[in-house]
Amino acid sequence: MIDVYLLSGFLGSGKTSLLMSLIAELKEMGRKPAVLMNEFGSISIDSDTVGQSQDVPLKELLNGCICCTGSENTEAQLQGLLEEYDMDVILIETTGAAHPVEALDAVYSPLFAEKLCVKGIVTVADSKRWLERDKMSPQIRSLFLEQIRHAHILLANKTDLLTEEELATVSMELSNFNGTAQVIQTTNAKLSFSFIEATLSTMKEADMKTVISGKHLPLTSKLITFEKDVDKAEFEAWVQSLPDTVYRMKGYVPLKGTKNPFLFQYAYGLVNWMPEYIKMEARLVLIGEGVSQIEYM
Numbered sequence: 045m046i047d048v049y050l051l052s053g054f055l056g057s058g059k060t061s062l063l064m065s066l067i068a069e070l071k072e073m074g075r076k077p078a079v080l081m082n083e084f085g086s087i088s089i090d091s092d093t094v095g096q097s098q099d100v101p102l103k104e105l106l107n108g109c110i111c112c113t114g115s116e117n118t119e120a121q122l123q124g125l126l127e128e129y130d131m132d133v134i135l136i137e138t139t140g141a142a143h144p145v146e147a148l149d150a151v152y153s154p155l156f157a158e159k160l161c162v163k164g165i166v167t168v169a170d171s172k173r174w175l176e177r178d179k180m181s182p183q184i185r186s187l188f189l190e191q192i193r194h195a196h197i198l199l200a201n202k203t204d205l206l207t208e209e210e211l212a213t214v215s216m217e218l219s220n221f222n223g224t225a226q227v228i229q230t231t232n233a234k235l236s237f238s239f240i241e242a243t244l245s246t247m248k249e250a251d252m253k254t255v256i257s258g259k260h261l262p263l264t265s266k267l268i269t270f271e272k273d274v275d276k277a278e279f280e281a282w283v284q285s286l287p288d289t290v291y292r293m294k295g296y297v298p299l300k301g302t303k304n305p306f307l308f309q310y311a312y313g314l315v316n317w318m319p320e321y322i323k324m325e326a327r328l329v330l331i332g333e334g335v336s337q338i339e340y341m
């Protein structure tokens with residue numbers, strides 16, 4: 045299994061700085077990192093920097109964020125990485141405009157269920173911005189807060205720009221806001237990979253069944269397999285009965301009376317079915333809060 049770490053955080057918070065230092069450390073350790081980067085424009089500034097200066101296998105998604113460019117695109121890039129290179133760690137840097145749950149979408153694809161092991165979300169927060177969050181528009185603030193809320197490790201970055209007192213306030217407020225993440229004060233997003241790996245692996249022990257860390261963490265995923273074909277109406281009734289904290293579902297569902305399992309998608313209450321011309325393995329991934337207890341029927 046290849047370990048996957050998602051680097052999240054608002055625009056300009058310090059994700060690329062973190063990525064660069066993690067790559068350098070991983071290489072020093074003799075590990076084989078690869079990078080999936082996502083840029084907000086059609087020019088690959090960050091990926092050029094990272095790719096050239098770090099000489100690391102890299103795929104990029106231009107023009108939008110991982111969630112908006114569509115998870116098929118991200119899946120294709122991931123597939124490309126896996127086919128072309130040899131690696132043992134994948135670092136995914138999302139644009140500052142990506143919702144962490146949506147960014148995880150492609151990684152949780154049933155295609156990669158046996159290849160990738162999602163270790164967790166590391167969010168970089170600009171401490172100054174946190175203190176001034178009330179100045180942001182409601183929509184942007186909500187994205188900023190979501191990125192922080194879903195973190196498993198939270199960097200209170202740019203501490204050099206704060207007074208001692210402000211620093212204490214930021215740390216306390218962030219810990220109160222996301223009670224499960226470790227909050228670490230950083231400058232230039234300096235945090236060692238060994239620390240991240242060790243912290244996330246202890247969290248994982250809490251519940252080995254969930255793909256993403258333990259049951260104490262906000263986001264978990266669950267893989268559901270099917271023993272026999274299912275009735276479409278019954279299946280949809282089951283979907284509607286699930287709690288609102290299931291944010292996303294996708295996979296292949298074997299429907300009664302059809303040749304191949306159908307591609308099934310669910311997001312924000314909406315269900316989508318697509319026939320599949322290849323016989324895909326019948327399994328479904330659920331992503332949300334506390335989904336590890338959910339069973340089919």
Ligand SMILES: Nc1nc2c(ncn2[C@@H]2O[C@H](COP(=O)(O)OP(=O)(O)OP(=O)(O)O)[C@@H](O)[C@H]2O)c(=O)[nH]1
Pocket residue numbers: 053054055056057058059060061062090139140201202203204205230231232233
């Ligand atoms: N003063 C200060 N500046 C920092 C710190 N960390 C990062 N920066 C600067 O903040 C800017 C953005 O840093 P990046 O690492 O590119 O941030 P990012 O989150 O990748 O940015 P986007 O890709 O645009 O979302 C750069 O100019 C960094 O040098 C810090 O701790 N203190």
